[in-house]
Amino acid sequence: MSGLSNKDFETLALPLLDPLYNFARWMCSDADEARDLVQETFVKALKAFSSFREGTNFRAWMFRILRNTFLSSRTGLEHRNTEQESEQGFEDSVVTSETPELALIRRADTELVQQGIAQLALGFREVLILADLEEMKYQEISAALDIPIGTVMSRLARARGQLREHILQALQSRKLVAKS
Amino acid sequence: MNCEWQQKIALYLDDELAPAAQQEFAAHLSRCPECPVAVAEQMELKKSVRIAAKKFSAPPDLHAAIYRQLHPEPKAKLLWWKWAMPLACLVLMFALGLAFWPRSAAKDPMVASLVDQHVIALSSPNPVDVVSESRHTVKPWFQGKLAYTFTPPETAGTQYTLIGGKLVYVDQTAGAQLLYQTGQHKISVFIFPAQTDIKNLHAKPGTTFTVDNWNQRGLEYFLITDASKEEAGHLITMFQDANR
Numbered sequence: 052m053s054g055l056s057n058k059d060f061e062t063l064a065l066p067l068l069d070p071l072y073n074f075a076r077w078m079c080s081d082a083d084e085a086r087d088l089v090q091e092t093f094v095k096a097l098k099a100f101s102s103f104r105e106g107t108n109f110r111a112w113m114f115r116i117l118r119n120t121f122l123s124s125r126t127g128l129e130h131r132n133t134e135q136e137s138e139q140g141f142e143d144s145v146v147t148s149e150t151p152e153l154a155l156i157r158r159a160d161t162e163l164v165q166q167g168i169a170q171l172a173l174g175f176r177e178v179l180i181l182a183d184l185e186e187m188k189y190q191e192i193s194a195a196l197d198i199p200i201g202t203v204m205s206r207l208a209r210a211r212g213q214l215r216e217h218i219l220q221a222l223q224s225r226k227l228v229a230k231s
Numbered sequence: 232m233n234c235e236w237q238q239k240i241a242l243y244l245d246d247e248l249a250p251a252a253q254q255e256f257a258a259h260l261s262r263c264p265e266c267p268v269a270v271a272e273q274m275e276l277k278k279s280v281r282i283a284a285k286k287f288s289a290p291p292d293l294h295a296a297i298y299r300q301l302h303p304e305p306k307a308k309l310l311w312w313k314w315a316m317p318l319a320c321l322v323l324m325f326a327l328g329l330a331f332w333p334r335s336a337a338k339d340p341m342v343a344s345l346v347d348q349h350v351i352a353l354s355s356p357n358p359v360d361v362v363s364e365s366r367h368t369v370k371p372w373f374q375g376k377l378a379y380t381f382t383p384p385e386t387a388g389t390q391y392t393l394i395g396g397k398l399v400y401v402d403q404t405a406g407a408q409l410l411y412q413t414g415q416h417k418i419s420v421f422i423f424p425a426q427t428d429i430k431n432l433h434a435k436p437g438t439t440f441t442v443d444n445w446n447q448r449g450l451e452y453f454l455i456t457d458a459s460k461e462e463a464g465h466l467i468t469m470f471q472d473a474n475r
Contacts, residue, residue, distance in 0.1 A: 061301050066357045068297060072289035086293050093297050153272040156279065161375065164283035182245060183280040189247055208241060215276055 060100045092117040114195035159218045167217035175210035234265045291347035344401045349419040349455040359395030369396045384469035416458035425451040
């Protein structure tokens with residue numbers, strides 16, 4: 052037993068409700084599914100809290116429970132069966148840049164970036180959100196998603212590369228439409 | 232681009248390099264003609280993701296459901312409660328229905344959602360996303376998150392203290408929630424694009440919340456608090472003056 056109480060769980064877990072729900076919404080097809088997923092995560096986490104080791108990363112632990120619960124859901128199983136990600140070295144995906152592209156990215160509006168994130172494969176989307184929104188370290192992401200750090204790095208690089216391409220293509224086609 | 236340091240840009244921006252390597256990379260940036268542009272671009276992309284990915288907030292009913300999970304009702308110990316409680320509930324619901332139905336049916340759903348958001352802020356250990364007493368910190372925090380801007384009033388030397396701000400969503404519309412303290416009371420000021428035709432400004436009958444609403448320069452402001460109308464009233468004037 053870790054000696055932690057339900058009150059400790061509440062203190063640690065409630066501040067994570069919004070981040071967990073936001074993460075769930077990005078993974079699930081609709082709000083109801085995300086809502087159920089978060090509720091189930093809290094039920095499972097509360098039950099398993101006695102096995103949580105004090106001093107380890109609670110946030111990564113909660114995200115891991117949510118993600119495992121999602122993967123065992125219908126939508127999660129569909130994703131697992133349909134997504135075949137190639138894990139190329141992340142060196143291939145390192146962004147090369149020029150000043151006009153930087154200017155374009157600065158012009159990207161929130162909606163366009165959200166569209167780009169939504170179009171990413173689930174495995175890329177979840178790594179990107181944990182790294183750039185939740186500001187998790189690679190080690191934390193690795194623990195939360197149960198994948199090696201090398202995979203975290205390669206997925207993150209590819210997610211950023213694909214998102215960047217999405218933004219640039221969308222803005223360039225907007226420019227073409229404006230000119231014509 | 233040929234610089235071999237390019238491969239470390241993501242590690243540098245994600246703060247994943249060892250301190251010595253982090254310093255070495257920073258020094259490299261000052262002499263490399265290629266890397267600073269690539270760093271700026273990836274930094275911009277990271278910033279865009281941080282803003283755009285924070286799209287959803289847990290709905291009030293989920294907060295309530297989780298709270299119920301964590302604080303389950305104690306089970307009834309006596310058998311007669313099994314019969315008495317449902318009966319008492321039925322009688323109570325019937326009485327409340329008779330007393331309040333006409334007024335509660337007219338209650339505006341927007342106001343009801345905002346009262347919920349205010350209650351969540353009262354009970355949350357982290358009621359705001361940006362914590363600051365300074366309007367010069369809180370106002371810029373909303374830049375890029377909302378398609379409009381507003382000016383929180385200067386509260387120095389007044390009875391009000393700014394606690395901070397938070398992004399809220401009601402009916403899929405993003406808005407700002409500013410939280411203030413006056414005495415022992417908290418006041419939420421919500422700011423949304425003006426669009427609604429508020430039918431009834433009263434909070435749920437039987438609750439003690441003060442609700443006020445005004446339109447100014449295309450924005451709709453809602454003030455919700457358990458303080459009295461007199462205690463909150465001056466804050467409304469301050470907002471109106473700051474946004475003229």
